[in-house]
Amino acid sequence: MKNLKKSHNPSKILVIGFATFILIGTFLLTLPIATESDESLPFLDALFTATSAMCVTGLVVVDTGDTFSTFGEIVILTLIQLGGLGFMTFATFFFTVLGKKISLKDRLLLKEAFNASSTENIAILVKRILIFTALTESMGAIILAIRFSFDMPVKQAIYYGIFHAISMFNNAGFDIMGEFKSLTLYADDPTVVLTVCTLILLGGLGFIVINELYEYRQIKRLSVHAKIVLSTTLILVVGAAIFIFLFEYGNDKTLGPLSPVGKILGALFHSVSPRTAGANTLAMGDLTHATLFLTIFLMFIGGGSGSTAGGIKLSTFAVLMVTAFSQLQGKEDVVIFRHRIVVGTILKALTVVMSGLMIVVTVTFLLSITEHGHAFIMYLFEATSAFGTVGLSMGLTPELSPIGRIFIIVTMFIGRLGPLTLGFAISQKRRKEAFQRPKGNIMIG
Template identity: 50%
Template sequence: MKTKINKKLDLNAVQVLALGFFIVILIGGILLSLPISSKSGEYTNFLDAVFTSTSAVCVTGLVTLDTGTYWNQFGQIVIMLLIEIGGLGFMSFATFIALLLGKKITLKDRLIMQEAMNTFSIQGLVKMVRYVLGFTFAVQFFGALLLSTQFIPEFGLLKGIYYSIFHSISGFCNAGFDLLGGFSSVTGYYNNPVILITLSLLIIIGGLGFTVWLEVYNYRGLKKLSVHSKIVLLISAVLIVGGTILMYLFEMNNAQTIGNMNVGDKVLNSYFAAVSPRTAGFNSVSTDGMTTAGKMLTVLLMFIGGSPGSTAGGLKTATFGIVILTVISVIRGREDTEVFGRRFAKDLVYKAFAVFFIGMSLVLIVTLILSVTEPNEKFINLLYEATSAFGTVGLTTGVTQRLSSIGKIIIMITMYFGRVGPLTVALAFLRKKKKRTMKYPEGKILIG
């Protein structure tokens, strides 16, 4: 009886998360479609309004309408709130409001929070929500403070503060929305280290995951860190450093990106181009002007994405780490996947490969569909767009603005699945785990 209740609660938790995101997207789409949201004072095409809302809630950053020039301040604030809710999860805000109102947090609420925040257990979840919100607002405040040193002199006091807050929230939540106009992102600040480094730090901090930062905050030595945190930090460092070096090598002679910059700016923009695909969506150089190698590197970084329990999307660094470690173990002839003196359970390895396969299949299928609906676009650009949507990144080579109606719907579904789907799939595997009382005879098949 107890097992049935637990299963029911698990099922409801998944449904609440999926439905919750959908409702927030729909409300955001309705608000953005109203005349009070656009600078022209006219109704916005509902598909474009929902597309923008989906992109904001899924913290992606792909837009069909320029955020800085199309929407008025009300519309931009709606987008900013959708980004914050989408980045932290609506359950965090619901819990925060419940605590303010003095309401009790039930077991069902804790189960939903556990799935939304991707934690190991339900113990200490309410305390963690307080930590997450406090940590988030503190980081965003200091990010806005640093950005204001650049934006206030350029835009004036009030507009400069507003721009600083918006871009700090967008950076920390890995959303990639900007108010600078012309679909230009931060290309106008390619030689401004304060803006690029501040945004990159916000992206990295938001993308590492709150569990990792809690351990780092309570740091008591490398040996005290969990295997999860060690893998996340190691993979993140390798991707950032390796991505920077490779991006520099691929683009160093490309006049359309960093070819005409001095060495310092080349390194800075290569670093930013390696950080932003994980999974923020800001770009300081032309994405369409990148070499094919640069675009493919970006696709790989977008696909891997950030870390579990963070504001980022994608496959996730921990999942990618398990896949790589398993391959290494097979090559070395080891039975178990091992690292840092620990081995991982077989079901964890199976889930990692399942999520990897599902993610890759989704990207390829979406690319195939887009090649039919958008026949005039290059294949590499469509693969780039599909991966950006799945990884909730927001980088584009310009395809987003040229999408057909069907193409927009496909990308919206991909963004939604990228934000909600992998978690739902992983939980589905957990729910369906059953102990078998018998085993079939072993079969043999040729591999390789």
């Protein structure tokens, strides 16, 4: 019985599932048909790209638009969609279409993948997620395709619209503009900037929150979790946009040359994108150190739980911030939106943050050993971007040594699955000790 239970462990199945699709994607990307030159891509480059796509990160060692053929780009897009929504979402959809019942094991996997509170109505949630995703990506693709059609042939514009809509909604950050340009050509274009920002934010809120917003017209209330995610998102986006606007206003290499509207759009985009999307309209290497530090902070936080985004998650950050303020004010209880937060939730949040910090610090340290000739902030930036599955880079990614690429591959994988598996592990039934040990008084501060 123990072996059976272990084999049905949701954490293990999620890890194996993601790893399997990464290996399949790696194999497909090494085929000559996957590249423009009809030459096989080196295995490590293919593994890096497949991992980045499946973990919806966006870090690349070779330029996506210049290196891969249409076949290769479709493989990457498929991995992005699978990684963003989760392979169990699609499996559930096909089971439903075939008329098969969803087993308890599958329900537990879906519950874990979306960070849902229970398995009740999980099949309905999956159906709504797929419909919402299809509608959102379709609308984004149409708007982007129309805008791109002014700059390129219609067929190419449609393809570019579809690719970037799926990539941005899933917070992957992959683009096919070529020459590592990302969306810098559209830095002051309201249509592109606002459409992409909307796709990123909708993908990063979390499907549980989206579902609550959909049901709001009937139940007329939101959970504490939804309120935390929505309010924290608003604060971070607006606050970061204001700071970036001030930091970069006089920078001749970023916001300086843009029109007043372009400056606002540039600041807004770079307050949204670090929330694990990875696209950029301004050259990352030209940003001020203040903006880079703020970007690292935003990348570490990430998006909402159960979303296409990574990071430690908005709710984790909010819980710890409110806890700190409560302690400073001498309050015994931690209260958010008139609800008391239990100690167990605070401990989980602390565990996730400390684990994330240890990962980022360790990877930064390793990169500083294996990579040479770069500023320290580039190592910290790269490690945080990989852990938060963001995809922004100051230009270090293509220059990484083989061992450095392996470190980033592992970090992306941990960043995408770590919070999920860790969250599941610490959510299990706690074992109580047979007896209580004496209390130890420790001086803090």
